[in-house]
Amino acid sequence: MGGALPEEVRDGVVWRLQEAYAAGALTYEEMDRRLGRALEAGTPAELEAVVAGLPVEAPASTGVIVAAGGGRITRRGAWRVPRFLKVGSAFGRVRLDLSRAVFDGPEVEIALELGTGGARIVVPPDAVVELDGxxxxxxxxxYRPRQPSRPGGPVVRVTGAVGFGRLRVRHAWFRRRQR
Incomplete structure (x- = not known):
């Protein structure tokens, strides 16, 4: 990482780029290119250039409840992950793919309330996973912990209870793109 910019300033730019991607204002390739520039930026002016032309920030959501009685819950692709996500299912399976999701903040708590169904959660390669709760x-x-590939990844905290199913958490794997 370049420069002595405060980490929270750089993180704010990273989250803003991801929000612009989720809103369709950037392609994945453009977001990836700008993320690289943000991580290498050494001055506030360089960071401002990274977000130039993006829509004004929208306020972050604070909570969403996703619940199902007996069906499957599946989220994947470019979807918005709030800071707190409650997932409840009495008899269904849960599949959450966060690998291309846009997080509303640097940390997300996923509160599980599962009966007989299991859950599979895929997190970004650079995520830090906390499962103590x-x-x-x-x-x-x-879950097999892995060292984050880049500093500044999201913190994914999983809490709650899984009754008669298995909880599997894994990191996504991305191939390096040629530039």
Missing amino acids: VTTGWKDLR
Whole structure:
């Protein structure tokens, strides 16, 4: 990372780029290119150039409840992840792919309330995962921690309970693109 800019300033630019991508204002390739420039920026002026031409920031959401009685819950692609996401299902499976999602802040808490269905959560490669607040009833928790590839990744905190299903959390793998 370049320069001695405060981390929260750089993080704000990163989140703004991701929000612009989720809103359709940037292609994935353009967002990736601008993210690289943001991480290398050494001055506030360089950071301002990275977000030049983007729409004005929208206020972040504070919570969303996703619930189902007996069906599947699936989220993938470029979807917005609020700072707090409550996911409840009595009998269904849960699949959350956060690898291309846009987070409303640097941390997200996913509160699970699952009965007999399991959950599979895919996090970005640079995410930090915290699972201390989740309990599993019948089956064990499956997660292999990995070192973040870039500093400044989101913190994904999973809390709540999984009854008779298994919780699997894994990091997404991205191939390096030639530039």
